[in-house]
Amino acid sequence: MKKTFVKPAALLLTMMLILTGIGLSASASDYPTITLQPQNLVYPEGAVAIYTIEATGSDLTYRWFINYGGTIYDATDPATVMTQPWTAYAGAGWGTSPDGSAFFFEGIMAGLDGAEIYCEVSNSTGYATSRPAIIQVGGSTMPPEIRVPSDVVVFQGNDGKVLKLSCNATDPYGGECTYQWYQTSSGTLPTIMAIPDENYSILVVPTHELGDFFYVCMVETPSGGRGYSSIIKVTVVPDASAGSESDMAGDSSESSTESSTESSTESSTESSSESSLLISTGGEEESSKVKEESSQTQNSQESSQTVATNESSQNQSSQTGNSEQSSQTENSHTTQPPQTNRGGNQNVLIIVLLSVTVLLLISLIVLLIVMMSQRKKQY
Numbered sequence: 001m002k003k004t005f006v007k008p009a010a011l012l013l014t015m016m017l018i019l020t021g022i023g024l025s026a027s028a029s030d031y032p033t034i035t036l037q038p039q040n041l042v043y044p045e046g047a048v049a050i051y052t053i054e055a056t057g058s059d060l061t062y063r064w065f066i067n068y069g070g071t072i073y074d075a076t077d078p079a080t081v082m083t084q085p086w087t088a089y090a091g092a093g094w095g096t097s098p099d100g101s102a103f104f105f106e107g108i109m110a111g112l113d114g115a116e117i118y119c120e121v122s123n124s125t126g127y128a129t130s131r132p133a134i135i136q137v138g139g140s141t142m143p144p145e146i147r148v149p150s151d152v153v154v155f156q157g158n159d160g161k162v163l164k165l166s167c168n169a170t171d172p173y174g175g176e177c178t179y180q181w182y183q184t185s186s187g188t189l190p191t192i193m194a195i196p197d198e199n200y201s202i203l204v205v206p207t208h209e210l211g212d213f214f215y216v217c218m219v220e221t222p223s224g225g226r227g228y229s230s231i232i233k234v235t236v237v238p239d240a241s242a243g244s245e246s247d248m249a250g251d252s253s254e255s256s257t258e259s260s261t262e263s264s265t266e267s268s269t270e271s272s273s274e275s276s277l278l279i280s281t282g283g284e285e286e287s288s289k290v291k292e293e294s295s296q297t298q299n300s301q302e303s304s305q306t307v308a309t310n311e312s313s314q315n316q317s318s319q320t321g322n323s324e325q326s327s328q329t330e331n332s333h334t335t336q337p338p339q340t341n342r343g344g345n346q347n348v349l350i351i352v353l354l355s356v357t358v359l360l361l362i363s364l365i366v367l368l369i370v371m372m373s374q375r376k377k378q379y
Contacts, residue, residue, distance in 0.1 A: 031128075032057040032121040035150055037230035038133035040189060041143040046091065049108040049137075053101055053130055055121045062100030067116040067132060075103065075117075086112060113137040131230050134189055140224035144169045144177050148217055148229040155239045157207035165203045165232060167217035175222035177201075182216040187231055192216050210236050 036054035043049040053062070064075045068086040075081060076096060087094065091107020103117065116132035147168040154163050169177040181203045182192035195203070203215060213236070217229040 030058045030123060031125045032060060032123055034121060034128050034130055036147060037131045037150055038117060038119065039146045039148075039230055040134045040136065040228040041146070042136040042139035042226045042228075043108050043143060044139045044141060045110050045137050046107050047142060048091075049105040049135070051103050051117050051133055053119045053121065055101075055128065057121070057123050057125070059123045061122055062096065063120045063122070064096065064100075064103045065118055065120065067118075068112070069115075076100070086115060108135070108137055110137045133230065134228075139226055141221070142172045143225045143227035144171050144219045144221050146217070146219055146227050146229050148232055150230075151233040151235070153235045153237060154207055156210055156236050158239070161207050163205040163207050163234065165205060165215060165217075165234075167201050167203070167219065167229060169201070169217075169219040169227075171221040171223075171225065173221065173223050173225075178220050180218045180220075182218060184214045184216060184231070187212070187214040187233065189216065189228060189231065192228075205234060207236050210238065212236075 033056045034053065035056060036052070038051045038053055041049070041051075051064075062076070066073050066075045066084075066086050068084075073080070073084045073086065075084070075086075075094070081087065089109035089111030090105045091109060093106045094104065096103050101119075103119070105112070112135045115135045117135055118132040119130045121128050121130070149165060152163070152165075157163075167179060167181075169179070171177050179199055179201050181195045181198035183195055184192045203217070205213070205215070213234045215232045215234065217232075218226070219229070220226050
């Protein structure tokens with residue numbers, strides 16, 4: 001008589017365990033991960049300003065927020081957006097792209113200068129919050145399109161290993177962009193300080209010190225357009241940490257390899273290519289080699305776009321004296337939204353699923369005991 005109840009119970013228990021395992025693996029892989037942050041672009045007054053975000057995960061939804069005058073407003077809430085004060089400076093209108101991954105102002109006005117905009121990406125497994133982009137109004141021409149890596153986690157390289165951060169920029173007018181890299185100890189744009197002689201599209205970052213380091217790439221176009229990349233957070237962890245490098249890097253940098261980095265350097269004007277990074281050996285020799293390669297790439301791009309002499313490439317490198325550019329960021333004065341802890345949310349989700357599974361198992365055992373007791377009483 002026992003077999004009559006035990007066999008179906010064993011099958012039910014096996015199915016529950018399988019479904020729980022599938023749910024855990026699916027939730028981990030589908031968790032929203034931001035791969036491209038909104039950039040800090042300087043728009044002319046009256047221009048169409050666009051801020052975009054890219055993320056991985058299934059069934060993503062996007063909510064955009066604007067920090068105006070120290071108050072955070074949900075810019076995608078149809079019930080309240082019409083009464084929010086920032087809309088008076090949005091020009092002819094505002095809104096999101098069909099999938100929600102971009103937010104635009106149809107004629108941005110100076111009243112929005114210094115405000116911040118950021119996005120929350122979510123699905124059924126959790127959410128991730130982007131870094132805020134500073135809205136800057138007052139540029140002379142349209143800013144370049146900028147693509148940089150998001151947060152990077154890398155192993156410590158005591159043997160001279162370095163990290164390459166790539167900044168891919170495209171001038172909307174077809175000109176050749178110039179670059180200047182900055183570093184900030186506070187992780188905020190207003191406190192950036194220029195890194196001397198780092199005026200190429202690739203920045204070589206040493207990895208011999210542990211801790212968090214923050215970098216920003218400023219890009220200018222020949223016509224006067226300007227933009228600052230989002231803050232790139234580089235976390236250097238001990239080499240003895242468990243897991244592989246691909247496991248430690250929880251962002252777009254996971255899929256970066258040496259070949260993809262060299263490819264993105266040669267075709268930095270292709271906005272569809274992912275910004276890449278690389279761990280390699282060489283120390284100072286590697287840094288000089290990267291600068292030479294970047295310089296050669298810029299010269300070759302100039303010759304393909306215009307019939308110019310060698311003096312054009314020399315003038316290109318001389319345009320990077322940008323001591324006054326850090327003043328553009330003094331307008332930002334509001335606080336940043338909290339960043340989402342991906343690992344913490346995943347752990348909470350796993351604990352909840354395991355708790356539900358345990359409760360179901362206990363309920364099943366109690367049900368079997370009751371049914372067996374009733375069956376014995378009948379005999």
